[in-house]
Amino acid sequence: MSGARRPMSDPVLPSLRELLAELMRIPGLAGHEERVAAAIARHLDALGLEHRSDRLGNLMTTLPGDPELPSVMVFAHMDQMGLLVRAVEADGRIRLERQGGVPDRALAAQAVVLCTDAGDLPGVLGIKSHHATSPEEKLRVVPYTDLAVDAGFASKAEAEAAGVRIGTPVTYAPRVHELANGRIAGTAIDDRAGCAALLALAEARRGAQGPTLHLVWSVQEEHNLRGVLPAARALGPDIAIAVDLMLACDTPEMASRGDLRLGGGPAMSLFSFHGRGTLNGVIPHPALVRLVESAAGAAGVPLQRSVHVGALTDLSYIQFEGDEGVACIDLGFPVRYSHQATELVDLADIEALVRLLDAALDRITSDLDLVRRA
Numbered sequence: 130m131s132g133a134r135r136p137m138s139d140p141v142l143p144s145l146r147e148l149l150a151e152l153m154r155i156p157g158l159a160g161h162e163e164r165v166a167a168a169i170a171r172h173l174d175a176l177g178l179e180h181r182s183d184r185l186g187n188l189m190t191t192l193p194g195d196p197e198l199p200s201v202m203v204f205a206h207m208d209q210m211g212l213l214v215r216a217v218e219a220d221g222r223i224r225l226e227r228q229g230g231v232p233d234r235a236l237a238a239q240a241v242v243l244c245t246d247a248g249d250l251p252g253v254l255g256i257k258s259h260h261a262t263s264p265e266e267k268l269r270v271v272p273y274t275d276l277a278v279d280a281g282f283a284s285k286a287e288a289e290a291a292g293v294r295i296g297t298p299v300t301y302a303p304r305v306h307e308l309a310n311g312r313i314a315g316t317a318i319d320d321r322a323g324c325a326a327l328l329a330l331a332e333a334r335r336g337a338q339g340p341t342l343h344l345v346w347s348v349q350e351e352h353n354l355r356g357v358l359p360a361a362r363a364l365g366p367d368i369a370i371a372v373d374l375m376l377a378c379d380t381p382e383m384a385s386r387g388d389l390r391l392g393g394g395p396a397m398s399l400f401s402f403h404g405r406g407t408l409n410g411v412i413p414h415p416a417l418v419r420l421v422e423s424a425a426g427a428a429g430v431p432l433q434r435s436v437h438v439g440a441l442t443d444l445s446y447i448q449f450e451g452d453e454g455v456a457c458i459d460l461g462f463p464v465r466y467s468h469q470a471t472e473l474v475d476l477a478d479i480e481a482l483v484r485l486l487d488a489a490l491d492r493i494t495s496d497l498d499l500v501r502r503a
């Protein structure tokens with residue numbers, strides 16, 4: 130960031146570390162993002178940025194810029210994957226349905242929170258006592274359909290009186306662990322780290338020259354990957370940038386999947402695809418790949434590269450919007466242990482991602498040509 134380019138102003142928001150920790154601690158199952166949105170909106174208010182929400186719950190703000198330049202939408206999803214109450218048994222135990230990519234083998238023995246209208250209630254996904262487990266059972270993954278939340282209730286009537294109903298959202302019990310070397314582990318780093326990065330970007334771009342910037346905190350990514358679409362249609366950007374995790378491959382079990390390492394800086398995706406049912410993915414616009422590469426050089430930020438089959442973002446659907454499509458690229462930060470209660474990220478990667486986004490926006494000039502000619 131160049132101080133000469135924009136008026137120097139005192140920081141208004143808490144640090145990125147504090148923003149991330151705050152957002153990680155708020156349960157926000159897909160379709161139930163209101164509390165996350167309220168927290169983000171409070172920070173936008175502090176920045177003096179007007180914002181609005183649509184019927185699905187997408188939260189958006191616009192920092193107006195040069196109308197001659199292509200407009201940019203940068204977005205991150207507020208929702209997290211999790212579970213819903215499917216039934217309450219006569220003995221007060223609570224059966225669950227899953228929402229999004231919930232890993233069965235990471236669920237057993239977890240602490241969870243039931244988000245009732247009357248408030249959050251703690252519970253545990255206990256499994257059979259170890260002392261009574263057969264050698265064969267010890268190595269078996271218990272599917273979520275065989276698990277139940279024990280929230281201490283002695284009867285269905287007790288659970289219902291406390292506000293537990295069919296449809297009550299359930300997430301991992303929120304947690305934040307500050308680890309060595311600036312690393313942070315805990316709940317919903319996917320994608321509260323992206324949400325926090327967008328707030329930091331909003332603060333960094335106050336008073337900046339450059340393109341019109343729409344920031345969107347989107348909904349239901351973990352549900353159906355399309356919650357952001359009404360926001361994209363309403364804003365009609367020329368360029369869209371998704372900010373979400375990318376899979377760190379620096380642990381032995383992931384080594385064959387790629388090169389991304391924690392602490393190695395932000396990353397851009399050169400290819401994503403998901404075939405099972407989704408049949409979508411993003412091949413980024415080549416002008417944006419060049420833009421991000423040159424921005425990384427200018428900002429002194431190391432830039433990692435990702436090619437990945439099996440995961441994708443809601444950007445896949447935005448690229449087809451409008452009469453000419455939208456020029457798209459996925460940017461992100463490496464994360465270990467995705468969709469577990471203790472996802473792990475390096476704060477320095479997120480800080481560098483904010484600098485990269487800021488530098489990329491600075492480099493959007495009138496000679497950036499988004500049309501791909503024959």
Ligand SMILES: [Zn+2]
Nearest residue numbers: 319320373374
């Ligand atoms: Zn995500």
